[in-house]
Amino acid sequence: MISRLLEQAARRAESADATLKSDETVTLLFESGRLKSSSWSQERGVNLRVRSNGRLGVAGSTAASTEGLVEAALASAAIGEEVDLILPAPAPLPIVRTHSPAAAAASVDDLAALGQGLVERLAQDGCQVNVTVERSAGSVRVANSRGVEATYDVTAVSLAAEITRVHGDNILMVGDYYAAADLPGEPLVAALAASIRRRVGWAERVAPPPRGQLPVLFTPAGSTALFLPLRQACLGKAVLQGVSPLGGRVGARAFDPRLTLTDDPWVPGASGSRAIDDEGVPTRRVPLVQHGIIDGFIYDLETAARAGVPATGHARRSTFGKPQASYSNLMVSAGEQGWKELLASMPDGLLVDDLIGVGQGNVIGGAFSHPVALAYRVIGGEIVGRVKDAAVAGNSYELLGRIAGLGRDVEWRGSLALPPILLEGVSVTPR
């Protein structure tokens, strides 16, 4: 179907490319420990891009028929921007696992049993346990008028849990999740439950917040605010527009030598993995920061063409809108310290597991300031209780310039993998 669409488009435009994505998703919701709803959804969308008279246009549709799609793309191109866009020719692809036959075959009952298992492990008096199990199975087809034609199957399984405990006017919410192509085995479910229970346990007592420029240990879940500026600054588009503080600094040392950040689309079964991107470019590993030195950025075809650099295989397209570069699996390399060792190096500080309001404000500038959602006081290497009513602030680029400690245990957070990271001189203000 997509090849016929491209044939039609190619007759009326210089070049064209398209994606066809379809999937079916089962979602089970356990509310307060009991299975409450079961949903099924089906989605199918085509996204077409044409280049006509040197101008780019896109169109998308979820309708069963692709009638009118070429006209819509041409109409978009008629008022579109001129770009010297050269579509990729067919090329050998890496072998990347994106699909699990067992996950695709799992029945509603199998998935319900998975959720029930987690609910039982988390059940605790006075706590509300909500669990969501989701499994989607589908396929992605990418093709262009130069002969690229690739199809691959995809599965995505996620298992998320959240415990809510209300004591008087104190609300504690602790959650965690698993996301990958495969069903999580028993050890992963047990680890997920243990990680939530451990954090609920640490919060049994409330500790007074510290104040000052302090050592702060960020867990993988707690470090989104630290890495968000880098994620934005390493987008080729931000560099091209002149708004990335890292732009023009490739080869320069910008961070602590222990910081290595890589985008890796080849991790078997990880949620951001794939062999070919949505513009038909083979994916590859892209080092962004190597031992503190800025090494590269990610590009889609259009941004790469305008910047005069090769595309890196990072384009994603949804049904509507044009392709945009986004990360596949972003990995922060492990350090050498164990968890206990990291804690032990903190005479008085904070363990940060979740912050409120991440992503608001002038993110790319690096400055952040957030109240803690979930944080713990550490005194003499011991976790002494939950800290409420405090905010942490700093500048990511400055703080990551001198890393006080980097954990050896890397944890996956969706398509992000990173170890705990200890930073010094983070500003902590009590309320």
Next chain:
Amino acid sequence: MKNRLRDALKSSRADFTELRLERSITSAVSVRGRRLEGATVSTDEGGFVRCLNRGYGWGMASFTSLDDLPAMVARAHELSLAVRLEAPIRLADVPVCEADVLLPLGDDVRGIPLDVKKRHLESLNALMLGRDRRIVDTQASYRDEIVEYWYANSGGTLISELRPEVTLSAVAVAREQGTIERALESLGRRSGWDAVQDREDQFLAAADRAVALLTAPRVRGGTYPVVLDPKLAGVFVHEAFGHLSEADFVYENPQARDMMVLGRRFGGPDLTIGDDGSAAALRGTLPFDDEGTPTRNTVLVQNGVLVGRLHSRETAARMGEAATGNARALSFRHPPIVRMTNTYIANGRGSRDDLLRDIKLGIYACDAQGGQTYLEDFSFTAGHGYMIRDGQLAELVKDVVIAGNLFQSLDRIDRIAGDFQWNELGGGCGKGGQAPLPVTEGAPHVRISEALVGGGAA
């Protein structure tokens, strides 16, 4: 279409069945810097079925192919039967409605060519680019949407609506050496092409503010008396109180129900908070929610006393209260969940200057960049702020992030001005994976006697 809905309902073997079908036409234009990112018209269509059987849970199906409707009804019924429940799910009674509602379309966006929309946005964007040499990047976007919407349930309700929406947003990025600052402005209304006319001042304001922030100091972190402008006060009430008034948080949790018991005091006698899905032409405005319940003005806090909360039919029945028309779904891809519509703090008395007058050292926080809540604790980010010194506005400051605790913050509201306005922002609210849901907030200037403001070292 109505016949298809009636036939599908007739074919259902479930005790309760509801259907939603949607067909949307969207025009989207975006510009970045001096270049057009894209200009497209797209159509999206699909449906959602939800079934409930006595002794069982919800079964749901969503789909992009409307031809599948009868099969999807059967599937939702089967999925309901896969969920055994001891405590039955009940739904609060709501009036049965048959209605065809055409929301006011203003100047119908479907009559405006895409090229005209593109040129309008480009000229607004050019104002930002031409304002100052330090403006290095901009993002401007325009989006309109007309949704043909049908809702039907086995109780006899059958509704069709035409829902318009238009949004406009501007981001200006200024750079001088290593310093990069951004400012944003946005607008969202349930209206048409007329809503995006005469918006030049907003785009110029974004550019001016981004440049001004380059040399503004970071606010010094600490606790201050804070005066919120109406935009930020609106986001404050949404984050600080609105989310906790959504009954799906409390209805299954006995401790949470105790905490949010009606009659509890929240704030002083001047504080009145509500949510009004029936207000005129705002983004959160609709005649019915996505369960076919008529929307209305629900008072949540009346003169400092908790008097109401936001409900779906299920949470209302569970708590023995009335459905409020707050079950909303982002689209046919999602189930309805309890959401806000247009949330407000009602007017008090006096002007902004009356609120500033007796503050020796404080912060006037303006313009919302966003907010997030963890129910008890929340944060919201101002676009910019000014120091208040000896009752007067003083220098511009940046990175104003306010952290609060629900119970403390409402108690610390000590003055509410009489200059109410709806903020009409273009963003939206996120919950349960459904974002951005169109909502609006409104408030007058509000003063909090003491709040933690993040920023640089204290």
